[in-house]
Amino acid sequence: MKRLLFAALGLLAVGNAAAQLAKPRPSTLPQEPGTFSVEGLTPKPILVRIQAETPVYTTNKFERAIGSFAPGVPVTLVAMSDTAYRVRGRARHADVAGWVKQADVLSRDPMLADKLKKLFERTQQVAELIKNNQVALGMTSEEVQASLGRPTRTSAKINAAGKQERLEYAMFEKVPQVTTTRDAFGQLVQTVIYVKVEVGTLALSFKDGVVDEIEETKGNPLGAGGVKMVPVPIVF
Structure with a gap:
């Protein structure tokens, strides 16, 4: 059964996305091969x-x-x-x-071409993670929330090294359950309903604005794939 991960309060469209998330409309011209x-x-x-x-x-x-x-x-x-x-x-x-x-x-910027190539590759990787409701080291807080929605809990601390943010998510999956009811004719029928069951808790710590630590505080919400990693955002 394919696991569907949901944040405790449901998925939320993030209004203030990072610059590499909230993008203007791209060109509608077809791309030539190799471009x-x-x-x-x-x-x-x-x-x-x-x-x-x-x-x-x-x-x-x-x-x-x-x-x-x-x-x-x-x-x-x-x-x-x-x-x-x-x-x-x-x-x-x-x-x-x-x-x-x-x-x-x-x-x-003499490195413009190289930076654009790296930025394009990172954008593709993050888009795939968000599509699958997954997270990875190197993602920003906005990217994480675009993928998993609003966190269950948030915390932050400030020290000499700067501000450190922490997001926690209660993770759920839909589990099928068979129930027996009577139909309109009084006959016993079985139906399958799906119930959200908490399967784990995920905590993400941020340093310099990106995820630098992912902790499974309960269960195994990351699944068999384990921790993924993407490059940190490219600065222009």
Whole structure:
């Protein structure tokens, strides 16, 4: 039987999600093979500048130019591949969205491409955990609550090292029970109902805003999979 974990007070949509949770609407354009969208991965659009006169292409393979950007023009990153950025901005002839070579883009962060790749991978991992109502080391408090809902208990302490938060969850699973009742004709019939039964208690401690310790204080709410881990949030 597949275990369904529920927080004691039920799942709750978290209003004040972290920047990497509450994202603007991503581009609806289909992604080319080997590329991924960066829109919505960061709290604000990523702005960069064009270094020199740069052609803009329809694909990330640089197959057909549709215009060119003048030196110094600001553009917004939309997507990326290993060698190219899809950008949106004002070309010499009109507003366009297309692909330029990464080498033709100037960013204040020389590690921008690597950071975006890591951020995309982390976002995918966290989304899968939230989808399955699971938690992992490295998640933020907002991500944990998006996955498990409102905690049963919360506590915090402040010391010289800073503020340390702790969330506790009473975990439940639905257990089938067979009951015997009479139908409208007086016949005995058996029906299956599902009753929520507490199977364990999970406590998560946070350091520097992310989970650094997961404790099963009762039962085995993590299941056979044990403790998972994701990279800490990428800061831009």
